[in-house]
Amino acid sequence: MPRTDTLTRQEARLAYRLISPTLLIVVVVVVLPVVWTISLAFQDVRLINLRDAGFFGEYDVDNFATVFGSSGFWSSLWTTVVYTVGATLGSIVIGLIAALALRKPFRGRGVLRAAMLLPYVAPVVAATFVWTVALNPQFGIVNDWGTRFLGWDEPVPFLSQRDYAVGLFGVDVTVPLALLTVIAFEAWRYFPFAFLFIIARLQALPGELDEAAVVDGTSIWQRFRYITLPQLMPVIALLTILRFIFTFNKFDDIYLLTGGGAGTEVVSIRVYEFLTARTDIGAAAAQSLVLAGVLTVFIAIYMRTAAARGETS
Amino acid sequence: MSVDTVAAAPPAESPRPPSGRGRSYPRSREERAWGTLRVLTIVVLAFVTIVPFVYMLVLSVRPIAEVLLEPGRLWVSPSEITTDTYREVLTPVDDGGQGFLGYMGNSALIATVTVIVTLIASVLGAYAVSRLDFRGRGASGYLFLMVYLFPPILLAIPLFVLFSQLSLRGNLLALAVVYVAQTVPVAIYMLRNYFATIPVSLEEAALIDGCTRFGVIRRISLPLSMPSLIATGLYVFMIAWNEFLFALLFLVERRDNWTVSLALSRLSGSIEVPTTVLMAGSVVLTVPIIALFFLAERMLVEGLTSGAEKG
Numbered sequence: 109m110p111r112t113d114t115l116t117r118q119e120a121r122l123a124y125r126l127i128s129p130t131l132l133i134v135v136v137v138v139v140l141p142v143v144w145t146i147s148l149a150f151q152d153v154r155l156i157n158l159r160d161a162g163f164f165g166e167y168d169v170d171n172f173a174t175v176f177g178s179s180g181f182w183s184s185l186w187t188t189v190v191y192t193v194g195a196t197l198g199s200i201v202i203g204l205i206a207a208l209a210l211r212k213p214f215r216g217r218g219v220l221r222a223a224m225l226l227p228y229v230a231p232v233v234a235a236t237f238v239w240t241v242a243l244n245p246q247f248g249i250v251n252d253w254g255t256r257f258l259g260w261d262e263p264v265p266f267l268s269q270r271d272y273a274v275g276l277f278g279v280d281v282t283v284p285l286a287l288l289t290v291i292a293f294e295a296w297r298y299f300p301f302a303f304l305f306i307i308a309r310l311q312a313l314p315g316e317l318d319e320a321a322v323v324d325g326t327s328i329w330q331r332f333r334y335i336t337l338p339q340l341m342p343v344i345a346l347l348t349i350l351r352f353i354f355t356f357n358k359f360d361d362i363y364l365l366t367g368g369g370a371g372t373e374v375v376s377i378r379v380y381e382f383l384t385a386r387t388d389i390g391a392a393a394a395q396s397l398v399l400a401g402v403l404t405v406f407i408a409i410y411m412r413t414a415a416a417r418g419e420t421s
Numbered sequence: 422m423s424v425d426t427v428a429a430a431p432p433a434e435s436p437r438p439p440s441g442r443g444r445s446y447p448r449s450r451e452e453r454a455w456g457t458l459r460v461l462t463i464v465v466l467a468f469v470t471i472v473p474f475v476y477m478l479v480l481s482v483r484p485i486a487e488v489l490l491e492p493g494r495l496w497v498s499p500s501e502i503t504t505d506t507y508r509e510v511l512t513p514v515d516d517g518g519q520g521f522l523g524y525m526g527n528s529a530l531i532a533t534v535t536v537i538v539t540l541i542a543s544v545l546g547a548y549a550v551s552r553l554d555f556r557g558r559g560a561s562g563y564l565f566l567m568v569y570l571f572p573p574i575l576l577a578i579p580l581f582v583l584f585s586q587l588s589l590r591g592n593l594l595a596l597a598v599v600y601v602a603q604t605v606p607v608a609i610y611m612l613r614n615y616f617a618t619i620p621v622s623l624e625e626a627a628l629i630d631g632c633t634r635f636g637v638i639r640r641i642s643l644p645l646s647m648p649s650l651i652a653t654g655l656y657v658f659m660i661a662w663n664e665f666l667f668a669l670l671f672l673v674e675r676r677d678n679w680t681v682s683l684a685l686s687r688l689s690g691s692i693e694v695p696t697t698v699l700m701a702g703s704v705v706l707t708v709p710i711i712a713l714f715f716l717a718e719r720m721l722v723e724g725l726t727s728g729a730e731k732g
Contacts, residue, residue: 120553120554120556122549122553122634123553124549126546126548126549127546127549129545130543130545133598133601133602133605134568134605137576137580137598137599137601137602137603138568138571141575141576141578141579142575142576144579145578148579148582153582205462208459209462214463220463220467223467223470223471224466224467224470225722226470227470227473229659229710229711230710230711231662231663231681231682231707231710232663233682233683233703233706234477234682234685234703234706234707235473237685237686237699237700237703238473238474238476238700238703239473240689241476241480241696241700242473242476246492247489247696248492249492249493249495252493253493256493296469300470328455353569353570356572357569357572357573364665376572376574379572379574379578380574383581384670389578389581392578393575396574396575396578397575399572400570400572403570403572407570
């Protein structure tokens, strides 16, 4: 008995040694910064007095008062939510459709499958640059084709116009054009991620159920709805939470596409503005904390609902 | 569960021929409709994923005057092709170019350092998590959640302050440390899944033969997990090469230390550099990553999604 005990302890000691480099880096670059952000959020720190900015200082809640008191913050939080929900939904739905379309073999599937991952693999700066050029009203290919082949009256400023009136079935509807465009970009860039996960699961599904249902004379839609989709739910649930977290915190894509203008200012962009343009580090820290807090609340709600439905099992 | 739902499903609207061997019959109208839809979907997907990159390539070799004249053309005539754009984007700034060759060097350096450090840390960590019993083993999953739950911009604020105080802003290696922290959790996740598939009996045999644990990692786990190691390394390289936010915050004032991503985003704001030259820059930024990716696509995809098949 004592022998096994020391062996266990030896093993644990070794494990700690093996995991310590990882822990060290994560503590220095993630844990400490988080704690420090909390501390900064309660201090009056600006770029000018940055030199003396430390862990301890005069704590007060002025930064949070500033944040919650400004209307800009609430509208950017709302933009973040719309953007996140739209992009998460869009990327998963397109990914699901792509996975279903490429489920059965056909000639050239391998190549197409690889090509499908291009938007995800390509550097974000290059992808956004191509989009900004393609959507440019003066020399972009989209507007050129739109006016020439699709009968658009004039070029559409996809990335620089906040509200755009479109005639839909004879009714004029105003849509948040730039926001929709960045959502479309996000769905385009991340559907390959969903596609990968869903097709991996699809190809691991046992075929018997499907065959039995064919014998029973079910339609293709019924087989998808009642056999395939339920079996995909766990992976879709996982994707939803992963994509939600990553999109909610996203900065690069919107910054590079619109710079946060034309009604696309998500909270991350606002934090960056406070940090660099206004050099108000305390208020930036307070906003980023609120962002993390809101995300945590969303995830907690999601986990509870998912647990209640038994989807995460 | 599924059996029940099938039984509860309403009867099919279009009854199939009363034979079980439906495959040998001509396809029903329903199947043909879905088949057409499927082909259409495949064409649209291929179009939206491939055409933007064709557009990038085409614009990078067309003279700017031609592009402004005919913006909607997706092909180039051989007589029109120019390589001046690439020459301009790659030559050093001192010689009148945009200096992308140097920026590529910076990106390659920072990505390589990140890959090496991340792999060393994550191999050790993943081995501990998958093979050894210790208190807090279960909590390692939270590590993953914690690193990615906090917005990068939140971590960036104190790191910005810290690096400013230590005069480390603009330092490539300091930035690599940040990248390591961002990639280690996902690397551990990918490697752990793979380590779990290596039979324990192999390791036990080696331990009985007098091999140390480090010996086991070096002689058994590492050689056996080479494919997974390469895939993880590539994924980390991709993240580091493509990263933008931290590079923007920490390197923007040090032009000689810019990464390619940062350089492209900075220059695309100015009107002095023609769009076609910047497109050449985009190609230069994208090609290394896509080449690496296609070399190892299968390994990478399996490494990333190995958890998904189990559901």
